Amino acid sequence: MKIYVAQNSGFCFGVKRALRKTFEAVKQKNRKIFTYGPLIHNDQVINKLKESGVNSVETIDDAKDSTLIIRSHGIPLDIYDKAKLNNIEIIDATCPFVRRVQEIAKEYYNNGYKIVIVGNPKHPEVIGINGWCDNTAYIIEEYNQINKIDTTQKMCVVAQTTITLEKWNSIVNELSKKVKELREFNTICLATKDRQEACAEIAKKVDLMIVIGGYHSSNTQKLFEISKNYCNNSIHIETADELPIELLDKCEKVGITAGASTPDWIINDVVKKIENKGGD
Numbered sequence: 175m176k177i178y179v180a181q182n183s184g185f186c187f188g189v190k191r192a193l194r195k196t197f198e199a200v201k202q203k204n205r206k207i208f209t210y211g212p213l214i215h216n217d218q219v220i221n222k223l224k225e226s227g228v229n230s231v232e233t234i235d236d237a238k239d240s241t242l243i244i245r246s247h248g249i250p251l252d253i254y255d256k257a258k259l260n261n262i263e264i265i266d267a268t269c270p271f272v273r274r275v276q277e278i279a280k281e282y283y284n285n286g287y288k289i290v291i292v293g294n295p296k297h298p299e300v301i302g303i304n305g306w307c308d309n310t311a312y313i314i315e316e317y318n319q320i321n322k323i324d325t326t327q328k329m330c331v332v333a334q335t336t337i338t339l340e341k342w343n344s345i346v347n348e349l350s351k352k353v354k355e356l357r358e359f360n361t362i363c364l365a366t367k368d369r370q371e372a373c374a375e376i377a378k379k380v381d382l383m384i385v386i387g388g389y390h391s392s393n394t395q396k397l398f399e400i401s402k403n404y405c406n407n408s409i410h411i412e413t414a415d416e417l418p419i420e421l422l423d424k425c426e427k428v429g430i431t432a433g434a435s436t437p438d439w440i441i442n443d444v445v446k447k448i449e450n451k452g453g454d
């Protein structure tokens with residue numbers, strides 16, 4: 175049985191950076207350290223952080239007089255001011271790719287454009303971006319939602335960094351038919367695009383495709399969607415323990431990919447489990 179691990183799998187640049195900043199803070203700080211929401215969508219990593227004394231808070235009020243780590247997804251602009259008022263020291267691990275989207279939203283909003291964010295309205299990154307244009311953006315997940323918005327104004331459209339290119343294209347094509355003055359910024363992160371392409375390539379040629387990552391991780395869910403498009407026999411697991419070993423029985427080729435918040439040690443555990451079953 176041959177094992178193929180997708181080239182671009184596991185931690186992305188933004189997640190690595192956020193974790194590095196957090197563990198550096200643990201070494202240096204005497205104050206209590208919190209993260210604003212779970213640092214990444216991976217329970218195993220979150221448990222390790224808890225063991226180091228780093229817990230997450232949902233509101234700024236719970237982090238008074240402490241150090242607060244802003245995760246790679248970023249936060250709405252007004253939270254920075256609220257933090258100051260509450261004597262909170264901010265360590266900002268907003269991914270630079272997300273910061274670019276926030277800056278575009280702010281700049282074009284200030285110049286009179288209506289901001290459109292293509293993405294999931296419940297995702298913290300999207301909530302954060304919306305907070306850089308006074309929470310006035312239209313948030314669109316499917317192209318048919320365009321019928322419900324006022325397209326007579328000038329608009330600037332940006333993407334949640336982890337959406338698929340297909341989604342972006344379908345929505346922007348539809349918008350450009352209706353909006354007279356449209357500025358488009360395809361802000362899909364390259365790490366996401368590379369990961370999705372590598373996933374599709376492997377899924378096309380294997381008998382079983384294993385997608386590893388947190389069940390709440392949106393980029394992992396998207397990898398799973400892509401994987402199912404090319405390989406009917408695709409599964410999504412969080413850890414090696416969840417891999418149903420009997421699935422390997424009739425497989426000659428097994429593919430593995432992992433979301434941006436999946437640490438290497440979990441990927442290696444899955445590979446080892448398959449190797450123990452004769453994988454190579």
Ligand code: SF4
Pocket residue numbers: 186187188189246247269270271272335336363364365366434
């Ligand atoms: S997926 Fe891209 S934008 Fe998101 S944290 Fe990773 S590198 Fe940054």
